[in-house]
Amino acid sequence: MRISGLRVLAAVGLMALALAACGNNPTTQQKLSGGTATWAEAPNAKPNYIFPLASGGFFSVANLSQFQFLMYRPLYWFGENGTVKLNSNLSLAKDPVYTDGGKTVTITLKGWKWSDGQPITSRDVEFWMNLLKANVGHWAAYVAKEFPDNVIGMKFPDSMTSVFTLDKAYGSLFFNYNELSQISPLPQHVWDKTSASGAVGDFDRDPTQAAAVYKYLDGESKSVGTYDSNPLWQIADGPWKLKSMTTDGHVAMVPNTGYSGPVKPTIAEFDEQPYTTDTAEFNVIHTAGIDYGYIPTQDLDQRGSLTKYTFAPWIGWQITYMQINFGNAVNGSLYKQLYMRQAMQHLVDQDGYIKNIFKGFAYPDYGPVPIKPASNFASPFEKSNPYPFDVNAATKLLKDNGWTVNAGGVSTCSNPGSGAGKCGDGVNSGAKASFKLEYASGTLAVKQEMEALKSDFSKAGLEINLTEAPFDTVITDAFGGSNVADMDNWGGGWIFAPDYYPTGDEIFSTGAGSNGGAYSNSTNDTNTDATTTSNDVKALYTYQDFLAKDLPVIWIPVADSVLALVKKTLHGWDPQDPILQLYPENWYFTAS
Numbered sequence: 001m002r003i004s005g006l007r008v009l010a011a012v013g014l015m016a017l018a019l020a021a022c023g024n025n026p027t028t029q030q031k032l033s034g035g036t037a038t039w040a041e042a043p044n045a046k047p048n049y050i051f052p053l054a055s056g057g058f059f060s061v062a063n064l065s066q067f068q069f070l071m072y073r074p075l076y077w078f079g080e081n082g083t084v085k086l087n088s089n090l091s092l093a094k095d096p097v098y099t100d101g102g103k104t105v106t107i108t109l110k111g112w113k114w115s116d117g118q119p120i121t122s123r124d125v126e127f128w129m130n131l132l133k134a135n136v137g138h139w140a141a142y143v144a145k146e147f148p149d150n151v152i153g154m155k156f157p158d159s160m161t162s163v164f165t166l167d168k169a170y171g172s173l174f175f176n177y178n179e180l181s182q183i184s185p186l187p188q189h190v191w192d193k194t195s196a197s198g199a200v201g202d203f204d205r206d207p208t209q210a211a212a213v214y215k216y217l218d219g220e221s222k223s224v225g226t227y228d229s230n231p232l233w234q235i236a237d238g239p240w241k242l243k244s245m246t247t248d249g250h251v252a253m254v255p256n257t258g259y260s261g262p263v264k265p266t267i268a269e270f271d272e273q274p275y276t277t278d279t280a281e282f283n284v285i286h287t288a289g290i291d292y293g294y295i296p297t298q299d300l301d302q303r304g305s306l307t308k309y310t311f312a313p314w315i316g317w318q319i320t321y322m323q324i325n326f327g328n329a330v331n332g333s334l335y336k337q338l339y340m341r342q343a344m345q346h347l348v349d350q351d352g353y354i355k356n357i358f359k360g361f362a363y364p365d366y367g368p369v370p371i372k373p374a375s376n377f378a379s380p381f382e383k384s385n386p387y388p389f390d391v392n393a394a395t396k397l398l399k400d401n402g403w404t405v406n407a408g409g410v411s412t413c414s415n416p417g418s419g420a421g422k423c424g425d426g427v428n429s430g431a432k433a434s435f436k437l438e439y440a441s442g443t444l445a446v447k448q449e450m451e452a453l454k455s456d457f458s459k460a461g462l463e464i465n466l467t468e469a470p471f472d473t474v475i476t477d478a479f480g481g482s483n484v485a486d487m488d489n490w491g492g493g494w495i496f497a498p499d500y501y502p503t504g505d506e507i508f509s510t511g512a513g514s515n516g517g518a519y520s521n522s523t524n525d526t527n528t529d530a531t532t533t534s535n536d537v538k539a540l541y542t543y544q545d546f547l548a549k550d551l552p553v554i555w556i557p558v559a560d561s562v563l564a565l566v567k568k569t570l571h572g573w574d575p576q577d578p579i580l581q582l583y584p585e586n587w588y589f590t591a592s
Helices: 007-017 064-071 122-134 172-182 207-221 278-286 297-305 338-346 350-356 391-400 444-458 471-479 522-533 537-550
Strands: 036-040 077-080 083-087 097-099 104-108 151-158 161-166 240-245 251-255 269-273 292-294 309-314 321-324 434-440 463-469 487-489 562-567
Touching: 064 240, 064 251, 064 269, 104 172, 122 151, 122 161, 122 207, 172 522, 278 292, 297 444, 297 562, 338 391, 350 444, 434 444, 434 471, 444 463, 463 471, 471 487, 522 537
Parallel strands: 036 269, 036 292, 434 463, 434 487
Antiparallel strands: 077 083, 097 104, 104 161, 151 161, 240 251, 251 269, 292 562, 309 562, 321 487
């Protein structure tokens, strides 16, 4: 997930992302208090990391938006009434104030409290910032020269105030929505330690000790089986506290009775249920055994018989792609050839996949900025489909660049070297267009899509060797330098959070923390930098138009995030958040 100003300017663009309510009509029935609400996790996408400062292998919707955020609130909350918007009401701090021509930002906390009754203070903001600055290599949202590097001075004049001095003036839209959005105050009075038996101190104020604090908290967070008993995770500032959790993904949360925010939970418990496949989840739906679940794409023709549920497709603020590894020892040199990436993109039959596999509940992706929900951020060029499905065009690109095309087999480089008509730098004579693609298991539609893509690629002699693995394994492989595959599809693409303004700096900038494919292009870096200093959408158009042509990844259709089925006795869940966040504190039951 990443899925960052003057507040008015920010609202103009992002409030346009409002989603229509999806059938959760107001009820006149009596609102019941209590009860346990159950929610279905995506297949093989169980949460497995609780510490908010997450590295790439754990930086997912499953871990952040739909798990951590329920217990540990970011400084600023984004998402309001189905829009991607700064929610002042749910934020821990008042709206940021910029002075000194935009080079100084002052943050004032509201005085909310941790679950143990201690106030959330500027020391907790400082604790986050110190840990982040000392451990940027472990932060999936890190982009060199951006946050926190661009904060060159910090002052904490009192317990409620944090003052940051910036290296230059930034566009307020970018800095609010992509930079300040990364801050999560942490309970310094409990977590600032280097071992389980050690005392709490001010270790974070020394970079070496801050690294030791991170190492300790990271290690504890990886020990999922100890979450129930670990005192670290018993303190929270969100509306929920962890009751229990198992290594297979069963999560139970109960209300945080000390939550300071405006909306207190009325249900007694919120449970997340794991499933290995969408078929297994749908079997439970048939018994009405879950309150908020989903219908697999292949079973959509059955939705009319599910009379106890409301069908509510959930669209995310996201893009979807197959990550290609430019640094792969075997195929990195092939991916670095633009013609090869262009040929691959021409072989993706997006319209066919949408119609035949996703049954219409998906939409095409042609570039790095979401096309849906509708906004003014997607450029006309990106939406024009620069590389339509065309086997002949793909074949011609390969032949024109030194390849002998073996349709149905494996194409080979027959004219190595650089220059016109040759295969390109680093591509040896006889090199084979054979690739390894790992994708997330558990969802039949993803499996069918990858099998269809394998077939389409073979029409130009591009061989795709498929393997499947659980979601968290694919994520770890994609961002951990694994050689299991040189192409990855974890089945969910990129949700723009906490980079809510879709500049893509966290995923496509050189050296970015979530640039798992190691794409690097100086023109893109320059274009991306321009989006950080201007609120003008033209800068965003220049950025996305270049990447729509240069293909840092292979774009594939964006499936509706969840084909949700919600029991008609459950209310308060609508409108659904395009950032894919959950709000069970708003939920309640009625008798029927």
